[in-house]
Every structure is written in structure tokens, then in C-alpha cells.
Amino acid sequence: MIYREAGDFKTSYAKDQQTFPIAFDRWGYFITLAFAFLVVPFIINDYWINAVVLPFLIYAIAAIGLNILTGYCGQVSLGSGGFMAVGAYAAYKLMTGFPDLNIVFVIFLSGGITALVGMLFGLPSLRIKGFYLAVATLAAQFFLVWLFNKVPWFYNYSASGQISAPERSIFGYAVTGANALPAVSYLFCLCFVVILAWAARNLTRGANGRKWMAIRDMDIAAEIIGVNPLKTKLTAFGVSSFYIGIAGAMLFAVYLGAAEVGEAFGISKSFLILFMVIIGGLGSIFGSFAGAAFMVLMPVLLKNVMVGQLGWPTDLAAHFEFVIVGGLIVLFLIVEPHGLAQLWRLAKEKLRLWPFPH
Amino acid sequence: MSANFYFGVEVFLNGLMAGVMYSLVALGFVLIFKASGIFNYAQGVMALFAALTLVGFQNGQIPFAHLINAIFGTDLHHFGWHMPAFLAILCALGVMILFAFIVERYILKHLVNQEPIILFMATIGLAYFMEGLGDLMWGSDIKKLDVGIPQGGNIWLEEKTAFLGGEDFYGFYLDNLDIWATVLAAILVTSLVLFSQYTKTGRALRAVADDHQAALSVGISLRTIWVIVWSIAGFVALVAGIMWGSKSGVQFSLSLIALKALPVLMLGGFTSIPGAIIGGLIIGVGEKMFEFLIGAPFLGGATENWFAYMLALLFLVFRPQGLFGEKIIERV
Numbered sequence: 001m002i003y004r005e006a007g008d009f010k011t012s013y014a015k016d017q018q019t020f021p022i023a024f025d026r027w028g029y030f031i032t033l034a035f036a037f038l039v040v041p042f043i044i045n046d047y048w049i050n051a052v053v054l055p056f057l058i059y060a061i062a063a064i065g066l067n068i069l070t071g072y073c074g075q076v077s078l079g080s081g082g083f084m085a086v087g088a089y090a091a092y093k094l095m096t097g098f099p100d101l102n103i104v105f106v107i108f109l110s111g112g113i114t115a116l117v118g119m120l121f122g123l124p125s126l127r128i129k130g131f132y133l134a135v136a137t138l139a140a141q142f143f144l145v146w147l148f149n150k151v152p153w154f155y156n157y158s159a160s161g162q163i164s165a166p167e168r169s170i171f172g173y174a175v176t177g178a179n180a181l182p183a184v185s186y187l188f189c190l191c192f193v194v195i196l197a198w199a200a201r202n203l204t205r206g207a208n209g210r211k212w213m214a215i216r217d218m219d220i221a222a223e224i225i226g227v228n229p230l231k232t233k234l235t236a237f238g239v240s241s242f243y244i245g246i247a248g249a250m251l252f253a254v255y256l257g258a259a260e261v262g263e264a265f266g267i268s269k270s271f272l273i274l275f276m277v278i279i280g281g282l283g284s285i286f287g288s289f290a291g292a293a294f295m296v297l298m299p300v301l302l303k304n305v306m307v308g309q310l311g312w313p314t315d316l317a318a319h320f321e322f323v324i325v326g327g328l329i330v331l332f333l334i335v336e337p338h339g340l341a342q343l344w345r346l347a348k349e350k351l352r353l354w355p356f357p358h
Numbered sequence: 359m360s361a362n363f364y365f366g367v368e369v370f371l372n373g374l375m376a377g378v379m380y381s382l383v384a385l386g387f388v389l390i391f392k393a394s395g396i397f398n399y400a401q402g403v404m405a406l407f408a409a410l411t412l413v414g415f416q417n418g419q420i421p422f423a424h425l426i427n428a429i430f431g432t433d434l435h436h437f438g439w440h441m442p443a444f445l446a447i448l449c450a451l452g453v454m455i456l457f458a459f460i461v462e463r464y465i466l467k468h469l470v471n472q473e474p475i476i477l478f479m480a481t482i483g484l485a486y487f488m489e490g491l492g493d494l495m496w497g498s499d500i501k502k503l504d505v506g507i508p509q510g511g512n513i514w515l516e517e518k519t520a521f522l523g524g525e526d527f528y529g530f531y532l533d534n535l536d537i538w539a540t541v542l543a544a545i546l547v548t549s550l551v552l553f554s555q556y557t558k559t560g561r562a563l564r565a566v567a568d569d570h571q572a573a574l575s576v577g578i579s580l581r582t583i584w585v586i587v588w589s590i591a592g593f594v595a596l597v598a599g600i601m602w603g604s605k606s607g608v609q610f611s612l613s614l615i616a617l618k619a620l621p622v623l624m625l626g627g628f629t630s631i632p633g634a635i636i637g638g639l640i641i642g643v644g645e646k647m648f649e650f651l652i653g654a655p656f657l658g659g660a661t662e663n664w665f666a667y668m669l670a671l672l673f674l675v676f677r678p679q680g681l682f683g684e685k686i687i688e689r690v
Contacts, residue, residue: 139670
């Protein structure tokens with residue numbers, strides 16, 4: 001009834017090609033944004049911010065990044081954890097080396113540094129394909145973690161080997177450090193998420209995105225029709241690492257505050273982000289958000305039910321969490337291999353015809 | 359010859375032995391990849407699960423005791439008997455075969471014709487599932503595994519070689535367990551090769567590896583083959599689990615040997631059994647020698663974590679299908 005194109009006339013090409021062609025979608029998007037910016041900061045409490053919302057926003061950025069590489073360009077990467085570590089350590093070095101630099105620039109610069117590192121590790125992708133590449137990106141993961149562990153310059157020779165974020169503020173409000181208000185860090189992350197998601201959406205439907213998808217669908221054929229594989233694959237690695245680096249920098253500076261590389265950016269983080277992308281849906285920006293929300297919310301929910309409601313010991317609950325997460329992933333892949341985004345698409349198709357399906 | 363040279367030789371020999379252990383895990387990957395095109399990330403966790411089950415049977419632990427206690431408030435832990443090692447190994451093997459059936463019935467059957475990445479993700483999900491299940495069934499404490507394989511340094515070899523290096527050199531130190539692992543791995547590989555070359559089932563396995571559809575059309579049941587392959591992989595995992603478990607105790611970190619086996623696979627090629635063996639040896643020797651010559655003196659040690667991957671990466675740039683992998687032919 002409400003969800004339909006009928007009566008929604010487009011009078012220009014720009015309108016015809018917009019991201020949300022259906023008025024209902026468009027309004028839904030604006031209302032969500034308004035709600036997130038104007039209502040959430042006033043009603044949210046510390047627990048929700050720290051347990052759910054901040055990790056969701058930050059992992060959503062990382063998932064968009066990996067989705068650009070894996071979903072749009074078809075290059076499977078297991079090195080996301082390592083690249084997040086690059087972002088985090090770059091942010092740390094920039095924050096401690098240039099105390100006057102604004103935190104926004106710090107985060108964008110760390111994204112840029114990560115992009116360079118990502119392109120370096122993306123170089124072998126020209127020769128190596130498929131699973132061989134996936135395993136090759138593990139080299140990045142292990143090497144980077146080792147590097148940040150072994151070279152004291154990266155953690156400023158601190159005795160514990162940890163890095164911790166000094167306090168930085170925007171417009172007089174602390175964003176990082178112990179004095180940051182939850183609502184402020186929330187708004188800070190939200191701004192980044194909105195800008196980056198908007199950029200990603202427009203990148204992927206422009207010339208670059210089409211080239212990435214051509215490479216994903218068949219790289220030799222793409223090469224024949226004139227897509228330069230070197231440039232295309234490297235831009236995908238670069239843009240993807242830029243996003244992942246930003247996510248790493250924010251995870252460290254805004255969310256964790258202090259981090260130890262093996263613990264915060266280990267191989268399990270790479271898998272976590274890959275799960276988000278697969279469960280959310282490959283090649284979909286919305287899917288990255290859905291996957292991140294799913295993977296962040298589910299453990300919290302399970303823990304609340306098992307420890308809070310049933311009163312089981314925490315170690316038992318942790319094992320159960322593994323079983324359930326693993327089982328759900330397998331179940332998901334069997335029922336809907338194209339992820340939550342595909343479910344959403346199907347639901348929208350149904351909605352358009354509702355309530356007169358014939 | 360200086361003592362340092364002989365230390366180098368000793369490191370080399372130990373590298374070979376470590377390489378054999380890597381090959382043992384890599385073998386399981388190759389078997390499944392050849393037969394079903396699935397890159398089975400869960401191989402390492404299968405080794406952990408097999409070893410846990412073995413220890414559980416040996417000590418007569420009650421499965422899920424922890425969970426039952428939490429729900430019903432009981433205090434169960436052991437049946438109170440000790441199973442002989444041989445019987446326990448048979449029982450653990452039975453569990454792994456049962457596991458193969460379950461995987462085929464409830465996972466693989468539904469994922470036929472999916473993209474490789476989806477199958478790969480499913481095995482990661484499976485790995486998580488089994489890791490949790492293993493801990494739930496048998497508890498997450500570190501367990502000692504002893505199936506009667508001798509351990510400790512081989513004194514005979516040490517005495518025989520002590521004269522080589524002069525004052526500072528006390529002979530080659532090799533662990534008995536590693537020597538045993540090498541012998542067992544050799545037997546395992548030989549019997550696998552014999553099995554696949556000279557039995558009817560083995561021929562069917564090779565046919566499926568060659569071409570799924572052609573194999574189906576001559577009447578080979580893919581589902582049976584998959585159960586067989588996963589059972590064999592379970593058996594290989596059990597052997598690997600016993601070896602690694604006796605060496606360092608049965609604990610969570612055992613599942614990480616999968617990560618050790620991946621560069622071996624890249625180097626040797628995903629589709630080649632000899633590749634897995636030779637790749638394992640190269641990686642084992644390479645990382646031990648690198649640590650000995652360059653890593654420990656100049657780079658602050660612990661290079662073993664990434665060296666194998668870097669080595670494999672370099673190899674791959676020149677041979678994208680690994681040393682022994684089938685040549686990748688791409689058509690538009």
C-alpha cells in the first residue's frame with residue numbers, strides 16, 4: 001500500500017538514479033538519520049553505548065571496507081585484523097607525535113597510511129587468486145601483528161607494550177581518553193559512519209565500483225574489455241584498507257582507549273569482520289550494517305540470556321556462545337547464502353505487491 | 359667443523375621433524391580439497407576435537423558433565439574407568455566417522471553447488487561450533503595425552519654423535535616423539551597412496567577429484583565419497599591430534615595448527631599430496647633455519663609466526679598454483 005513506486009514521478013535522470021528511488025525508503029532513511037542524530041544521544045545510557053552501539057558503528061565501517069574488497073572486487077582477505085592494527089598504531093603515533101593535530105585529521109591520516117600498507121599487501125593479488133590469495137593475506141595479518149609487538153618504536157617504548165590514547169577534543173568536548181562523554185563519542189563515530197557509508201555507496205555505483213564488479217565477475221573478461229586489473233585491484237585494496245584503517249583507529253582511540261596488538265587485532269578480528277560481511281551480504285552496503293549489528297548484538301543477547309537469566313557459569317556460557325555462533329553461521333549459509341541483505345531485498349519485493357500479490 | 363655448524367645441522371633436522379608434523383595437518387586439508395573442492399578450515403579444530411575425545415575416553419570422563427551439573431545441580435565428572443590407549447583410539451576414530459556422517463548429512467548436502475567462499479565460511483562456522491562443542495563435552499582445562507609413545511631426547515643418537523663437534527657440542531638432540539611422528543607420517547602417507555591407487559574406493563576418490571560430474575555420470579555416489587573423505591580426514595586429524603597433543607598437551611592452542619598448515623598448502627599446492635609433504639618439510643626447515651640464522655640474532659625472535667607465510671607468498675608470486683598444484687587454466 002505505502003511501499004510502491006506508483007505515483008512517485010521522476011522528472012530528471014538524477015532523480016531516477018538516486019539511491020532510494022522509492023519515497024517510502026527515502027523518508028525511512030532520513031527519519032533514521034534524524035533519530036540517530038537528534039534522539040539517540042539524549043536517551044542512550046552508558047551500557048548500551050559501550051556494549052552495543054559504539055562497537056556496532058565501528059565494526060560497520062570495517063565491514064563496509066572489507067565488503068568493498070571482498071563483496072565488490074571479489075578478493076577474499078583474512079588480513080583485516082592486521083590492517084586495523086595499522087590504523088590503530090598510525091593513530092597512536094600521530095596523536096603522540098603531533099599533539100596539536102585535530103583528531104579528525106588523525107583518523108583520516110591513519111586511514112591513508114593503512115591504505116598504503118593495504119596496497120602494498122594487495123600487490124600479490126595480481127598473480128595470486130582465490131584461496132591462495134586469502135591465505136596470502138594471512139601473511140599480512142601475522143607479519144603486522146608481529147611487527148607491532150617487536151618494534152618498540154611503534155608503542156613509544158612503553159614498558160607494558162600497550163598503546164593508550166591521550167585525550168583529544170573537538171569543540172571543547174573530549175572525544176578520546178577517560179573523560180569522553182558517551183554521547184559525544186557516539187556522535188563522533190556516527191558522523192564518520194554516515195560520511196563513509198555515503199562515500200562507499202557512491203563509489204560503488206560509479207565508474208570505480210563498476211570496474212571492481214567487472215573484476216569480481218571475471219577478471220580476464222574484464223581485462224579484455226579494457227579494465228586495468230592492476231589499477232582496479234589496487235584501488236580496491238587501497239579504499240578497503242582506508243576504511244578498515246579508520247575503523248581500527250576509532251576502535252583503539254574512541255572505543256578501547258588502550259590496546260595490545262595481539263589481543264585487540266588478532267586473527268579472530270579478521271574472522272569476525274569476514275563473518276559480518278558474509279552474514280550481512282556480499283556486495284551490499286546495507287548488508288555491512290546488518291552483519292555488524294548481528295555479530296555485535298548476538299553475543300550480548302546470548303550472554304544476557306545464559307548468564308543473566310539461567311544463571312550458568314560464565315565459562316560455560318562462553319563455550320555455548322561458540323557453539324551457537326558457529327551453528328548460526330552454518331545455518332545462515334544454508335538458508336540464505338546471500339545474507340541478510342538478500343532477505344531484506346526479498347522482503348521489499350513482497351512489500352511492493354502487498355496486499356494484492358496478483 | 360665448528361660446533362656452530364653442527365648446531366645448524368641439528369636445527370635443520372629439527373626443522374625437518376617439525377615439517378613432518380605440519381604435513382600431517384596439511385594432508386587432511388588436501389584430501390578434502392581434492393575430493394570436494396572445500397577448503398576445510400575446521401581441520402585444525404578436528405584435530406583438537408579428536409584429541410579431546412581420545413583423552414576423554416581414556417580417562418572415562420562423562421561428556422557434557424559441566425553442562426549437566428549447571429542445569430541439574432548434580433556433581434558428575436568421571437565414569438571411574440580407564441580405557442586402554444588402543445581401545446580409546448578406536449572409539450575416537452568411531453566418533454570422527456560419526457562426525458563425518460553428520461557433516462555430510464546436515465551441512466554439505468545443503469551446500470552443493472555453492473560458491474567456494476560460502477563453503478569456506480561454512481567450515482569456519484563448523485570450526486567455531488566444534489571448538490565450543492569440544493569444550494562443552496570435555497571441559498576446557500589443559501589435558502595430558504599419553505598413548506605410550508616414548509618422549510624426551512633420543513639418548514642413543516646423542517651419544518653416537520657427540521664426538522663430532524668437539525668440546526661445546528653434546529651430540530644431536532632429537533625428540534623421540536618427533537622421530538615417531540616422522541615414522542608414523544611416512545606409514546600414513548604410504549598407506550594413503552596405496553589406498554587411492556589400488557582399491558576400488560580409492561579409484562572412486564580419484565575420479566571425484568578429477569571431475570565431479572563425470573564421476574556422477576558413471577555411477578559414483580558423491581555423498582558416500584564425501585563421507586569417506588571426511589572420515590579419512592578425521593583419521594588424519596586424530597593422528598595429528600595425538601602427535602601434537604602428546605607434545606604440548608591437549609588444549610585450545612592445538613586448533614591453531616591449522617594456521618601452521620596453511621602456508622604449507624600454499625607452497626605445495628592445494629591439490630597435491632606430495633606437495634603437502636614437501637611443502638611441510640620446506641616450511642619446517644625454512645622457519646627453523648631463519649629463526650636460528652636471522653630471526654633470533656637480528657630481529658628479536660618469534661619470527662616463526664609469519665615467516666612461513668612470507669616464504670609461501672614469495673613462492674606464489676612466481677608459481678601461483680604452488681609447487682605441485684594443478685596448472686590453473688583460465689578461459690573467458
